[in-house]
Amino acid sequence: MSTLTRPDRRQFLTLLGLSAAAAAAAGCGTAVGGGTGRGDRTRTLRYQGAVGQVTPAELAADLGFLEDVKVEWVGNTISGPQDIQSAATGQTDFGGAFNGAVVKLAANKAPIKAVISYYGSDKDSYQGYYVLADSPIRGPRDLLGAKVGMNTLGAHAEALLDIYLERGGLSAGDIGRVEPLALPPVNTEQSLRQGQIEVAVLGGILRDKALAKGGIRPLFTDHQLLGPFSAGTYVMTERFLKQNPGASRTFVTGVGRALAWSRTTPREEVIARMTEIVDRRGRNEDTAALRFWKSYGVADPTGRVAGEEIELWIDWLADRGDLDRSKVSLDRLYTNAFNRAEAAGPTPSGRTPTPSSGS
Template sequence: MSTTTTASVRRLLAGTTAAAALLGGLTACGAADATTTDGKTTVRYQSYPGSVDPLQLADALGKLPGISLKKVGDVQGGPESLRALASNQVDISSSAFYGAIAQTVATGVPIKAVVSTYGTNAKTGSAIVAKKGSGLTKDPHSFIGKKVAVNTLGANAEAVLDTWFAKGGLTKAQIKKVTLVPLPPLNTAQALSNGQVDAAYVGVGQLKPLADAVPIDTLVKDSDVVGYYNGGGVALRNDWIEKHKDADRTLVSGISYAIDYIESHQREDVLKVYDAWLTEHGYADQVEAVDKNWNGSTGVSSKGGVIADKDISIWLDWLGSRGDVDTSTIKPSDVYTNEFNPNA
């Protein structure tokens, strides 16, 4: 893990801890209450550009009755979304890595994951790719002194890379010599082409458009490193969970339905519904990127995104091995709840 990465993770912890303190004041003032229009609960959220958002798809499928979605911007990664959630800028997080959620909960931030929204299975996942001629190989030692693009620091990409490096025999000192560079996924091709980074951690949906833009070699898939897994999900603040039980059930059941809809329908059928929703709601400029980059699966392996202890424990073990979390003070069930998932 590079010095830059370590500092960024510390900033994440400091930011979420400060947000927890801020949240206490906001909750005391009633600022965490949802506003309503025409009897509907307004839910503020952020989304990722270039992919199908399960929350938006749930709305497109008519599975969010009584909910009025209010988008407050795009987000690049889970840690950024968790900071927004903790500081009451949004009411539901975007998809966030379970390791980042666990680390945030361990600092005392009162949030819980409520449904899995992405993962790696036989249909989809992520891969570590390198620009041809970079000198990088399937041997992790070749990455020493190189730069690797990731969507954000302190999240899924870093966890898989860190695990791969360690399994490949790199020492902690050698891992520190690998520099992780946070970049929006849509900017990765240009960074590789310009030599700003030597490699990248990308979703498999990006492989074809990436290869069309710059010659690359696919070195290893995340499933080769840690197997199939539910990688992350959306989270709610504990105060929201307690105050808005009906909205909780609607949000989670709607997202759960959307996850199963994606896995049971052809890619073009999902995009037909989703692209129409984007256009109708003023996001037509995002359709091209979604159609180009989305690979047609969430990778979630459980029915309706039900969360299991194993989805959390694998990353608690990783966090504990680095000294980021005292695993004796937190257990998987502290990080999530399936209370509102009809498939649980």
């Protein structure tokens, strides 16, 4: 396979494919249903899930933190960019994605706003970039001409790869000689061991299983590169927030409380709760991966969004010509106004979390 040029592979977040018509649809309205309590048009929020996983929103609902607000599963998402596009166009009421995808969608005039962080990287939850144990690749320049397998292009994994290469002193031309490839996550490790790629991006259960087999070593991890950081946010349309302020506040606050609960409750108890949730929903899902769960990786105890965590990707996209910086206003991209969660207080486990430092 020939090496892709920089313009060829810099189609950042082409999965978004947000047309002017789609953006207009997001501004025109969102289908609503459910009750009409507290002046809201709906107290039921539609969303997409993930096979075999329990999202913070699903955990919040099960813990009772959403009070009378309901979440209605309408299917599983294929990617973060697809998930937030569904929210922007009114097919769902909230969606989550890598913050770079959120920035890109907003720059395409979708009237969305990030309301809470829902995943990130820390010492327990991170994405690693792995090579074979005997690989000659030791640093950024060794990646010239190499293939890097990842779950999707133009999102978290590719962004962190670029940052690693840039910090290693590679020019834009040199970075263009490193070839990211989209591979199904379940096949990425095998592709590395068979020599079809030189680097595999692995996380969660797939990372832990691969490390248990041996024969691979980390080149770097996103946590090593940036430290603890929240990487993705739930978004809602501005119209939905305006029409349903009470439901939005209850939802965001409930998710924040669930994040706090997950980090202050014994890991075994969290995993047991998640396993029960997956078993009860009856979708014929394998719960084996849940035993490897360690954290959601969100930096702030209750998921409050930090402006610098979004600004990083505004700068990254703008520097590559993928974004007109003048079309994006950081203060319009996110809000913590709906998050009333406290990191301290009683939880279903009877534990008392550590107070939050978030504003």
